Amino acid sequence: MTDVSAGRERLTDQLSDDVLVSWLYDMQLIREFETRTAQAYQQAKIGGFCHVYTGQEACCVGTIAAMEHDDPIVTAYRDHGHALARGMTPEACMAEMFGKITGCAKGKGGSMHMFDKPNHLYGGHGIVGAQTPLGTGLAFAARYQWEVMGEGSKKVALAYLGDGALNQGSFHEAQNLAGLLNLPVIYIVENNGYSMGTSIERGTTMADNLVLKAKGYGIKGLQIDGFDILNVYNQFKPLVDECRDLQRPGFVDLKTYRYQGHSMSDPQKYRSKDEVEEWKSKDSIAALLSHLMSERSAVTEADWKTMQKDIRDRVKKSVDFAESSPDPEMSELTTDVYANPQPNLSPTEDYRHGVRNPLL
Amino acid sequence: MTTLSPIETKIHPALGEWELPTFLPEDQLPSREGDRVIQFREALREAMSEEMRRDKRVMLMGEEVAQYNGAYKISQGMLDEFGPKRVIDTPISENGFAGMAIGAAMYGLRPIVEFMSWSFSLVAADPILNNAPKMLYMSGGQWGCPIVFRGNDGAGGQLGSTHSWCVEGLFANVPGMKMVIPSNPYDAKGLLKTAITDPDPVFFLESERMLGDKAHVPDEEYYIPFGRARLARAGDACTLLSWGRPVHFCMEAAEALAADGIEVDVLDMRTIRPLDIDSVIESVKKTSRVVVVDQSWPFASIASEVITQIVERAFDFLDHQPKRVNTVDVPTPYNKHLEHAYLPNADRIAEAVRSVVNA
Numbered sequence: 001m002t003d004v005s006a007g008r009e010r011l012t013d014q015l016s017d018d019v020l021v022s023w024l025y026d027m028q029l030i031r032e033f034e035t036r037t038a039q040a041y042q043q044a045k046i047g048g049f050c051h052v053y054t055g056q057e058a059c060c061v062g063t064i065a066a067m068e069h070d071d072p073i074v075t076a077y078r079d080h081g082h083a084l085a086r087g088m089t090p091e092a093c094m095a096e097m098f099g100k101i102t103g104c105a106k107g108k109g110g111s112m113h114m115f116d117k118p119n120h121l122y123g124g125h126g127i128v129g130a131q132t133p134l135g136t137g138l139a140f141a142a143r144y145q146w147e148v149m150g151e152g153s154k155k156v157a158l159a160y161l162g163d164g165a166l167n168q169g170s171f172h173e174a175q176n177l178a179g180l181l182n183l184p185v186i187y188i189v190e191n192n193g194y195s196m197g198t199s200i201e202r203g204t205t206m207a208d209n210l211v212l213k214a215k216g217y218g219i220k221g222l223q224i225d226g227f228d229i230l231n232v233y234n235q236f237k238p239l240v241d242e243c244r245d246l247q248r249p250g251f252v253d254l255k256t257y258r259y260q261g262h263s264m265s266d267p268q269k270y271r272s273k274d275e276v277e278e279w280k281s282k283d284s285i286a287a288l289l290s291h292l293m294s295e296r297s298a299v300t301e302a303d304w305k306t307m308q309k310d311i312r313d314r315v316k317k318s319v320d321f322a323e324s325s326p327d328p329e330m331s332e333l334t335t336d337v338y339a340n341p342q343p344n345l346s347p348t349e350d351y352r353h354g355v356r357n358p359l360l
Numbered sequence: 361m362t363t364l365s366p367i368e369t370k371i372h373p374a375l376g377e378w379e380l381p382t383f384l385p386e387d388q389l390p391s392r393e394g395d396r397v398i399q400f401r402e403a404l405r406e407a408m409s410e411e412m413r414r415d416k417r418v419m420l421m422g423e424e425v426a427q428y429n430g431a432y433k434i435s436q437g438m439l440d441e442f443g444p445k446r447v448i449d450t451p452i453s454e455n456g457f458a459g460m461a462i463g464a465a466m467y468g469l470r471p472i473v474e475f476m477s478w479s480f481s482l483v484a485a486d487p488i489l490n491n492a493p494k495m496l497y498m499s500g501g502q503w504g505c506p507i508v509f510r511g512n513d514g515a516g517g518q519l520g521s522t523h524s525w526c527v528e529g530l531f532a533n534v535p536g537m538k539m540v541i542p543s544n545p546y547d548a549k550g551l552l553k554t555a556i557t558d559p560d561p562v563f564f565l566e567s568e569r570m571l572g573d574k575a576h577v578p579d580e581e582y583y584i585p586f587g588r589a590r591l592a593r594a595g596d597a598c599t600l601l602s603w604g605r606p607v608h609f610c611m612e613a614a615e616a617l618a619a620d621g622i623e624v625d626v627l628d629m630r631t632i633r634p635l636d637i638d639s640v641i642e643s644v645k646k647t648s649r650v651v652v653v654d655q656s657w658p659f660a661s662i663a664s665e666v667i668t669q670i671v672e673r674a675f676d677f678l679d680h681q682p683k684r685v686n687t688v689d690v691p692t693p694y695n696k697h698l699e700h701a702y703l704p705n706a707d708r709i710a711e712a713v714r715s716v717v718n719a
């Protein structure tokens with residue numbers, strides 16, 4: 001996990017203070033949002049399975065910062081961070097978890113299924129690994145559009161996955177297809193060391209060198225310390241540029257850690273408090289803040305206080321919004337099933353269109 | 361608070377601007393009679409090629425579809441015409457390429473995915489059942505999935521248990537998808553063209569045993585709407601209905617029954633979702649008797665579904681309890697004679713009709 005750019009001019013050095021401050025803002029927004037999410041879950045305002053992203057903020061913010069806004073991305077069920085980093089409003093994200101019609105999926109998706117078309121987020125996906133062939137298909141179509149149809153420009157798709165998804169057949173098939181067809185997709189393993197209670201060593205071979213797995217499919221891979229957002233950007237951006245330019249796949253083993261349990265119901269017997277504390281001591285938000293304060297003198301203690309307060313207020317507002325938003329009308333139960341509803345598609349239902357998605 | 365506006369377009373806005381073809385009433389479609397006789401496989405090829413010429417977003421992928429010219433020669437010559445960027449050989453990787461095609465459909469393409477056999481689609485169950493039909497719903501109406509999955513379904517001829525799947529009973533259970541099971545070249549072409557131009561995911565089930573069947577297919581283009589059964593033969597003793605290959609067994613049985621003076625309606629359903637239950641009910645009201653023939657297993661099958669709907673809607677018109685003829689409820693045997701007995705063949709169908717007519 002050496003920083004290859006150490007000693008050289010780093011890409012992030014060329015970025016303005018404003019850009020880095022916006023990263024700090026986004027990371028803190030995600031953290032605060034997840035704190036509120038956990039609270040709301042405990043109050044039974046959010047149902048189902050809910051997985052918070054706390055600890056991993058540098059991963060999504062750092063990688064998304066290296067992309068164009070219209071590059072398509074797809075992720076797994078631990079997806080609130082990606083949604084916010086991509087530009088979804090906290091309101092749409094929180095309301096979705098509250099199951100409200102104002103949510104990004106009209107309350108039909110829930111915590112694990114965040115979709116945002118205007119921000120090119122092709123979903124959070126609940127089946128481990130399932131999003132990796134989809135991401136491959138996004139890259140396929142993006143390439144097809146400029147190559148066959150002569151429209152658009154070169155894109156790179158991102159497919160995020162957890163370390164547990166490394167062991168799914170779908171992921172291996174996806175990599176093979178991407179390697180074979182030269183598809184511009186980067187698989188980002190957000191390697192937080194555990195899939196539920198199974199540590200990565202107990203789940204996959206070559207756990208300390210996952211890049212080898214990509215190499216097996218002819219795909220260039222990098223191991224990146226995902227706890228240091230400057231490092232994430234500095235190492236990841238050149239890979240994105242290369243994959244865009246050469247229209248080739250890539251792979252990243254992004255080392256990170258989740259502070260909370262796997263889901264909201266996890267006693268965490270499989271890891272020690274010390275281990276958690278050790279990671280927390282290297283916290284990615286604290287590290288960026290310290291860079292901005294001491295090395296850049298771009299943020300003062302007072303600025304930080306103000307930012308935290310702004311974020312607290314903003315997230316609080318999103319909870320209020322979610323709470324006060326209406327449930328979907330009962331008629332919404334049978335809408336959005338068919339794009340072209342016809343008679344006799346079902347013995348019991350007469351499908352119709354309902355209301356437009358609030359994001360469209 | 362955002363006020364959400366009702367959708368007023370016919371096609372869901374998740375699909376963007378979407379044009380449906382013009383559907384003519386059945387009696388205005390080009391004639392089924394004529395001397396432009398082609399094979400079932402050629403009818404499928406013509407449908408795909410015509411749509412690919414019209415729309416660059418349409419492309420074909422699957423195992424052996426390009427350089428090998430198709431494992432069953434359905435896509436013969438298509439690589440030459442459309443090139444390797446639009447006719448794509450995939451590795452044996454159904455889960456991967458089905459999922460890839462779904463991602464591509466979300467992004468704006470209209471992929472056709474060929475499964476060498478629907479039996480092999482089982483390893484792609486997650487993408488085809490969990491992603492394609494649910495995308496519109498799960499995304500709250502942001503993304504649809506305009507895609508066609510097609511391939512051989514049902515017993516191919518002594519292929520044994522693993523290769524003889526009839527997936528319709530399993531898959532038609534899932535809301536969000538449409539299912540087409542044509543029985544002849546004319547319908548196959550018109551229905552496949554409709555499938556490719558439909559904005560919803562379509563499961564298109566062919567039969568290896570029918571790919572060489574020949575019939576007149578007109579020169580001019582035509583689209584056959586989903587949800588309209590075809591009356592293949594008329595009679596008032598009993599309603600006999602099926603879809604796909606067993607329609608031919610029904611016609612054979614009807615011929616044999618006619619020799620004994622029993623004339624039956626034979627309905628070729630053509631699509632399962634939507635299901636033209638209205639035509640079935642109309643026929644049952646005339647005949648008061650019904651036999652449903654289905655080449656999948658009986659338990660929770662399409663036949664079960666059709667009969668339930670008949671009982672729900674025309675109970676008072678029935679003079680005999682409805683009957684179903686399915687494949688025998690066992691894994692598919694290899695032995696030729698056992699396989700014949702296993703399938704819903706003409707003898708079993710005729711016997712079922714006699715039992716309801718003579719009661």
Ligand SMILES: Cc1ncc(C[n+]2csc(CCOP(=O)(O)OP(=O)(O)O)c2C)c(N)n1
Nearest residue numbers: 078126127128162163164165192194195196
């Ligand atoms: C196919 C499938 N099997 C099992 C599950 C249940 N499950 C949900 S998350 C999870 C662990 C996945 O861990 P990882 O991929 O490392 O992601 P993380 O939770 O660490 O973000 C499991 C087993 C599932 N959702 N899908």
Ligand SMILES: [Mg+2]
Nearest residue numbers: 162163194195
């Ligand atoms: Mg993990």
